[in-house]
Amino acid sequence: MTRFRSALIPLAIGLLSLAAVPQQALAAPPKPVPSVAAATPQQQQATARAACAPTVRGASVDARLTSLFTAYGNDNSRVDDWTGADGTYSLKLPNGREVWIFSDTFLGRINADGSRPPVVGEGGDTVFLNNSFAVESNGKLSTIHAGTTAQPTAVMPPRDQNHWYWAGDGTVAGGMVEVTYQEYERYGTGAWDWRWHRNVLARFAPSRLDQPLSVTALPSSAGVSWASGILKDGGYTYVYGVEDLGSPKYMHIARVYGQSLLGQWQYLKADGTWSANEADSARIMSGVANEYSVTKVGNAYVLITHDTTEVLSSHIVAYTSCSPFGPFTGKQAVYTTPETNGNIFTYNAHAHPDVSGNGLVVSYNVNSFVNTDHYRDSSIYRPRFIDVTFG
Numbered sequence: 001m002t003r004f005r006s007a008l009i010p011l012a013i014g015l016l017s018l019a020a021v022p023q024q025a026l027a028a029p030p031k032p033v034p035s036v037a038a039a040t041p042q043q044q045q046a047t048a049r050a051a052c053a054p055t056v057r058g059a060s061v062d063a064r065l066t067s068l069f070t071a072y073g074n075d076n077s078r079v080d081d082w083t084g085a086d087g088t089y090s091l092k093l094p095n096g097r098e099v100w101i102f103s104d105t106f107l108g109r110i111n112a113d114g115s116r117p118p119v120v121g122e123g124g125d126t127v128f129l130n131n132s133f134a135v136e137s138n139g140k141l142s143t144i145h146a147g148t149t150a151q152p153t154a155v156m157p158p159r160d161q162n163h164w165y166w167a168g169d170g171t172v173a174g175g176m177v178e179v180t181y182q183e184y185e186r187y188g189t190g191a192w193d194w195r196w197h198r199n200v201l202a203r204f205a206p207s208r209l210d211q212p213l214s215v216t217a218l219p220s221s222a223g224v225s226w227a228s229g230i231l232k233d234g235g236y237t238y239v240y241g242v243e244d245l246g247s248p249k250y251m252h253i254a255r256v257y258g259q260s261l262l263g264q265w266q267y268l269k270a271d272g273t274w275s276a277n278e279a280d281s282a283r284i285m286s287g288v289a290n291e292y293s294v295t296k297v298g299n300a301y302v303l304i305t306h307d308t309t310e311v312l313s314s315h316i317v318a319y320t321s322c323s324p325f326g327p328f329t330g331k332q333a334v335y336t337t338p339e340t341n342g343n344i345f346t347y348n349a350h351a352h353p354d355v356s357g358n359g360l361v362v363s364y365n366v367n368s369f370v371n372t373d374h375y376r377d378s379s380i381y382r383p384r385f386i387d388v389t390f391g
Contacts, residue, residue: 052300053320054390059335062357062385072134072141073382076109080127080152081143082134083110084374084381086365087291091170091177092354093206098136101179103166105132106374106381107145107152116378124375129154130164131181133209144209155210156202162186163197168227168291171237173260177204180218180227180239180261196244199226201261219265219278224252229293229350230261231301233324237261242290243283249290249308250283253325268325284326285319293350294324295360297390303328304351304362304388314340316349316364318388334362335386343370344380351388359387 073083087103108126110116118124131154133144147153156165156179168180178201185197198220202212218226222243228251229240236255243250255274256263266274270282292305303319316335319328337346349364363383368374374381 052298052322053330054297054300054302056318056332056334057389057391059316059362059386059388060358062361062387065355065357065361065363065385068136068139068141069382069385070379073378074110074114078143078149079109079125080107080145080149082106082132082141083108083116083126083378085132086348086367086381086383087131087167088348088363088365088383089167089169089291089350090352090355091172093172093177094175095206096137097206098355099170099177099209100134100136100141101167101170102132102134103130105129105145106378107132107143110378114378116375118375127152130158131156131167135209146210155204156181156212156215158183165200166227168199168225169230169293171230171232171259171261172206173237173258173262175206176213176260177206177209178202178261179204180230182225182227196223196225216262218261219254222252222278222281224278224281225290226252226254228288228291231294231296231324232259233296233301236324237263238294238324239265240292240294241281242288242292244290247308247311248286249288251285251288251292251328252281253284254278254281255325285328289348291348291350293362294328295351295353296324297360301328302351302360302390304334304349304360306347306349306364312340312345314346316362316386334388337364337366337384339366339380339384343368343373345369346384357385357387359389362386362388 083106085102085105089101091099117126119126119128134141145152146155158164163185165181170179181200183197186194199218201216201218203214224241224243226239226241228242231238239254241252253268254265267281269275269280287309289306289308294303301321301324307313307315307317314337318332318334320330321328340346346364352361355361363385
């Protein structure tokens, strides 16, 4: 199995039910915590939507962003730039530029018929990296990678060939770009011999995004990937994580006072209070994806996620709360992804509140269980964008 296949397969596996996934493919199980449904009276009593919750009015394709990434992906003016990726987080720099944060990324050229050459090692010249950036400035995109034009490498380099980093959400603190990453490791030769290992924070200078200035270990002792989403609110930076058991997946919430994730972390407990001990981090709710978002809309906080209560769901849903740490209730349908069909699946919807659109901009990823589909049709492995309106 090639490195390309082994890197894409885990993304698909995370969407399957636990019964369909070999146990060794999952992250190490966390220390047991009380069920919030059983232990939190606040959660038990939340049988209706919060009074401050907005109603989803509709969702439509964001034509600007869809066209921007389609045109850029198909442009062969360079052969070391972006032609497709997943992850799709974003953050706005102080100078107004938008940084798009990607995980697994194709670099190279696109053929006239919309196909792409196979990756290096499978008879083609397409470069495959586990993470990258793209910077949007004045309506134009440019790819950021490390290495050279002839030999591009990931902006967040692995420690060795048996480890790699997938990107999470990011933020700006003290003029520095801070991006969360999850490190995965391979421990055997089998197709499923990989596992989540730890969380780290990489800090980049906005003018030098091709290599981190520092990499700092983040809390990782509870089996929670602290990379799903970030929200700044009320003097705190909230970090949303996922405890991935295949099915179910549980939301966890942490916070840091101030702007930087290098500060002292606190974890939301089952009783609604905060603890400095990661072992106290509680399962806030199930049904979230590995990537999701919490965004302030008016006076409410809107959780956007793919619906993981269904296997390989095509449904993007919203929950609402009067606080950034829930309870999130009142599940609403947002959008049904039209790409989901046969081998093609969609996943990891989340919002981009700093990106201009006709409503709240939400992205989602598209993938295939069949490796050659990514070569046959380059449009598959690219993000899609919608605008969600509320009333």
